[in-house]
Amino acid sequence: MNRRSHCPISFALELFGDRWTLLVIRDLALMGKSSYTDLLCSDEGIATNILAERLARLEQRGIIRKERDTQDRRRSRYRLTEAGLDLIPVLVEIIVWGANNDDESAIGPEFVREAETDRAGLLARLRADGLQL
């Protein structure tokens, strides 16, 4: 691997420093999605070649695991590994910042308040159940 520096932020950006990767991780981590077609139908409208490339990359870097569906063997299931789940705190801080700085945010102040008052509880709930919108 050809690294730009040993800064952990630079390291992280080499994984998700683009317009799509974190949205895929959001969908897997918080939105309860796990199939290719579900991931393809996000509000933002990711292109299919980009999604395929990102999933391959995330799998290769150990962020997600790919499994065959036991019911329908055409279908794949994508799941976060531990390293992937560990990105939830990053997502939470981004959501808090976005909610505080975007007038039209879909996330309200109650999420922000919970992140401030019961951060550990929130993180545990998200890791177990996702956002449950």
Add this chain to the structure above:
Amino acid sequence: MNRRSHCPISFALELFGDRWTLLVIRDLALMGKSSYTDLLCSDEGIATNILAERLARLEQRGIIRKERDTQDRRRSRYRLTEAGLDLIPVLVEIIVWGANNDDESAIGPEFVREAETDRAGLLARLRADGLQL
């Protein structure tokens, strides 16, 4: 502005969903840099046209403020606004994740420990003084 969705993560990625923007914010927020030439000399080696474009964008979006240096009026000083400083928690979580997942990380476990045991204190210190490496 042409938004992809009202998800706060998508909103945030429209600001820093690329390979360079967060590194610029890191240098301003944590590395104590404020001049164009300092920012240009990061370990990662950002190109000058990219840096100029990102600074203009960050200023327009209210993340940084551009001031003239009072000593040398050729020189500009770039400083984070409140909205910019509010990105420090995001940076911290990324650093923690990077330090935990990169074998060759330049940040050691003592940062991670402090983030777990005294998060509020760490955030206050970083906001006031940066990383002080």
Add this chain to the structure above:
DNA sequence: CAACGCACTTGTGCATTGCAAGCCAGCACG
């Protein structure tokens, strides 16, 4: 006032991305 440094701007070529279309394997149905 000549030379230099700072903060850019412009130009060019290559790499990455976005969008549309096509492809193939695995079901589902008759």
Add this chain to the structure above:
DNA sequence: CGTGCTGGCTTGCAATGCACAAGTGCGTTG
């Protein structure tokens, strides 16, 4: 068994983004 449909990609091509090099204008310095 054939026909069609669905899920998960792959390919082709245009558009965008990035890297590298060079040049510009203004302010400071010798």
